[in-house]
Amino acid sequence: MMNSLTQKPYLIIFFLLISISSYTRAKTLKQNQPCKQIILYYHDILFNGTDLANATSAQITNETALSHHFGMMVVFDDPMTKDGRLLSPPVARAQGFYFYDRKNTYNAWFAYTLIFNSTDYKGTLNIMGADPLPEKTRDLSVVGGTGDFFMTRGIATFTTEEVQGDYYFRLKMDIKLYECYNHK
Numbered sequence: 001m002m003n004s005l006t007q008k009p010y011l012i013i014f015f016l017l018i019s020i021s022s023y024t025r026a027k028t029l030k031q032n033q034p035c036k037q038i039i040l041y042y043h044d045i046l047f048n049g050t051d052l053a054n055a056t057s058a059q060i061t062n063e064t065a066l067s068h069h070f071g072m073m074v075v076f077d078d079p080m081t082k083d084g085r086l087l088s089p090p091v092a093r094a095q096g097f098y099f100y101d102r103k104n105t106y107n108a109w110f111a112y113t114l115i116f117n118s119t120d121y122k123g124t125l126n127i128m129g130a131d132p133l134p135e136k137t138r139d140l141s142v143v144g145g146t147g148d149f150f151m152t153r154g155i156a157t158f159t160t161e162e163v164q165g166d167y168y169f170r171l172k173m174d175i176k177l178y179e180c181y182n183h184k
Contacts, residue, residue, distance in 0.1 A: 034154065037178035038121075040080045040114075041161065042171040051167075063100075067098040080114060084161055084170060092116045098131070103184055106133040110140060116148070123147015125175070127156050142177060153179040 002103065030161020047055035055074035075097045079090035114125040124147065129140035142154040154177035162170040 002150050034176035036177040038175045040173045041084045043086050044078050046167045066103045071102050073099040091118050121148045123149045124151050150181050152177045
């Protein structure tokens with residue numbers, strides 16, 4: 001059995017290795033420099049009862065009388081393009097939901113997956129977070145991914161580009177990934 005004097009060097013070496021490992025890991029993240037950046041445009045066309053062929057989202061709960069669409073939930077399968085034109089070829093699909101969760105101002109909460117299947121990228125990115133609509137830019141968390149985005153993390157910055165009533169909006173999404181793995 002080891003006495004306490006012989007255990008101390010092992011403990012010191014153990015903690016030294018943990019410290020070096022943590023320091024090395026923190027340095028490789030390079031928080032100010034993304035390992036990958038993608039700019040995409042998100043197009044949402046809410047079904048209004050007459051545009052079945054063009055709609056990419058549907059309201060699945062009614063809003064309440066509390067104002068600002070509070071309580072309304074929308075499920076979507078929206079096209080993502082490389083430019084701001086709705087009719088450009090989609091490079092990904094955004095599939096998920098958002099709901100309005102604030103009584104005194106417009107605020108939505110998003111949870112969705114970007115599904116890529118193009119010559120540029122294959123795989124998914126999972127994004128979620130609050131979207132306080134009155135703000136000029138809003139950051140949502142990239143919480144993981146698959147394929148070319150295996151276990152990635154980062155930030156998706158939303159900027160509203162266009163709004164047409166309650167039935168169409170376009171967001172510019174500046175996606176910066178800060179934790180990237182090459183799993184191949």
